[in-house]
Amino acid sequence: MRNRLTERLEGKKSLVAYIMAGDPTLEKTAEYVQVLSREVDALELGIPFSDPIADGPVIQHAGQRALRGHPTTVADILSLLKDLQADVPTVLMSYYNLIYRYGVSKFARDARDIVDGIIVPDLPLEEASELRRHCNNNNVCNIFLIAPTTSSERMAEILKSTSGFAYIVSRLGVTGGTTDYAHLRGLVDRVKSIESRYELLKVPKLVGFGISKPLDVEAAISAGADGAIVGSAFVKEIENGAPPHNLAHMARSLKKATLKQFAEVET
Numbered sequence: 001m002r003n004r005l006t007e008r009l010e011g012k013k014s015l016v017a018y019i020m021a022g023d024p025t026l027e028k029t030a031e032y033v034q035v036l037s038r039e040v041d042a043l044e045l046g047i048p049f050s051d052p053i054a055d056g057p058v059i060q061h062a063g064q065r066a067l068r069g070h071p072t073t074v075a076d077i078l079s080l081l082k083d084l085q086a087d088v089p090t091v092l093m094s095y096y097n098l099i100y101r102y103g104v105s106k107f108a109r110d111a112r113d114i115v116d117g118i119i120v121p122d123l124p125l126e127e128a129s130e131l132r133r134h135c136n137n138n139n140v141c142n143i144f145l146i147a148p149t150t151s152s153e154r155m156a157e158i159l160k161s162t163s164g165f166a167y168i169v170s171r172l173g174v175t176g177g178t179t180d181y182a183h184l185r186g187l188v189d190r191v192k193s194i195e196s197r198y199e200l201l202k203v204p205k206l207v208g209f210g211i212s213k214p215l216d217v218e219a220a221i222s223a224g225a226d227g228a229i230v231g232s233a234f235v236k237e238i239e240n241g242a243p244p245h246n247l248a249h250m251a252r253s254l255k256k257a258t259l260k261q262f263a264e265v266e267t
Contacts, residue, residue, distance in 0.1 A: 003139050005042060005089040005116035005164040009204040013258040014041040014227030015217065016206060017251055018093070019234050020062035021045045022072025026080055028238075033080075035244040036234075037088035039251035044119070044229065045081075047094040048072050054121040058232040062239065074102045081114045091117035091143065091164070099131065108134035117141035117164040125154075125161055132161065145169050148187055155191060156198045165204040166191065168225065170211065185223040192224065214257035221258060230254055 008014070017040045021029050029045075036043060046059065048066035055063065066072045074094070081090055092115050099107050099120065108131075111118070118140055123131065125144060132142050141164030146155055148171065159166060168191060170184050184207065191205055207220040208229030217228045237247055 001136060001139065001141060001163045003089075003116050003141065003164075005091065005141055008041055008089050009165055009206075009227065012041070012226075013221050014204065014206065015251070015255045015258050016040060016042045016044055016091070016208075016227065016229040017234055017247075017254075018044040018046065018059075018208075018229060018231030019238065019247075020048060020059060020066055021077045021080070022048055022066030023062040023235070023238055024065055026072060026076060030080060030084055031244045032238065032247055033084055033086050035248040036251055037086040039248050039255055040088065041227070041255075042089040042091060042116070043086065044091045044093055044231070045077060046231075047074055047077060047092060047098055049095045049098060052095060056232060058235050058239070062235045065239075074098055074107065075110075078110050078114055089116040091115070091119060091141075093119045093121070096120050096123040096131075104130050105134045108138040108140060111135075111140050112138035115140055117143050119143045119145070119167060121145060125158060128161075141165075143167050146187075146191060148183065152190070152194055155194045156200070159191070159195055159198070159200050159203070162203060165206045165226070167229070168205055168207045170207050170209045170220070184220065184225075188224040214253050217254050217257035218260065227258060228254070 017036050019032055033043060048063035052060055052063060118135060135142050143164050144158045144162040145167045146158055147169045188205060195202060204226040206227040206229055207225040211217060211220055211228045211230050212233035220228045234247055
């Protein structure tokens with residue numbers, strides 16, 4: 001599948017910024033999206049959910065803030081993105097219950113031309129056929145996660161099924177925390193070797209969880225990744241009431257780290 005996301009990420013070292021939609025309000029989210037879209041290669045928006053399993057404390061609290069007062073819904077976020085028409089690929093991160101209650105086919109239809117990809121961390125590959133079918137029909141990428149504990153056989157199936165990019169989880173546990181980059185290189189190398197062994201179509205391999213500073217981005221790309229996903233660091237800034245230009249400045253410094261590493265790789 002080819003859409004804005006695949007075209008934007010292929011052949012470069014990329015930065016994806018994650019924020020929680022509706023934190024603290026949808027109006028503020030619109031401001032953050034507008035400034036970040038000028039600095040990053042893709043945006044990931046979390047859909048707030050009451051019982052997240054992959055989110056660390058920082059993102060959990062963001063989801064709770066987004067659910068207070070007028071709770072932020074899937075429909076709210078799709079409407080926001082449709083109105084904004086941001087000139088950057090957008091990925092939604094949602095737990096499956098929210099999509100199921102919205103209606104899987106309805107979600108995919110409504111997401112068409114608005115959303116470029118979807119990540120559902122609590123939906124196993126074996127149970128994702130319905131979502132994949134509807135998303136494929138509407139040109140929305142299905143992005144699957146690869147963990148340090150993923151077996152080689154399962155990794156091959158994930159790489160066959162993922163589109164847009166493969167999300168490599170840098171560490172066991174939830175978002176936030178720190179990453180052991182010595183082990184990360186081994187994980188990225190293993191993903192690449194599986195891709196080669198099974199002669200699979202290559203997809204960009206982005207690393208997330210525990211990436212917060214330019215040095216983390218440099219380390220992830222030095223380990224062989226095609227890019228980095230930064231979430232908790234941006235969400236923490238929002239929690240602290242940072243104005244949008246602070247997030248833009250942070251994104252700019254993180255993006256420079258990808259360019260520096262890309263230049264070194266090219267040379």
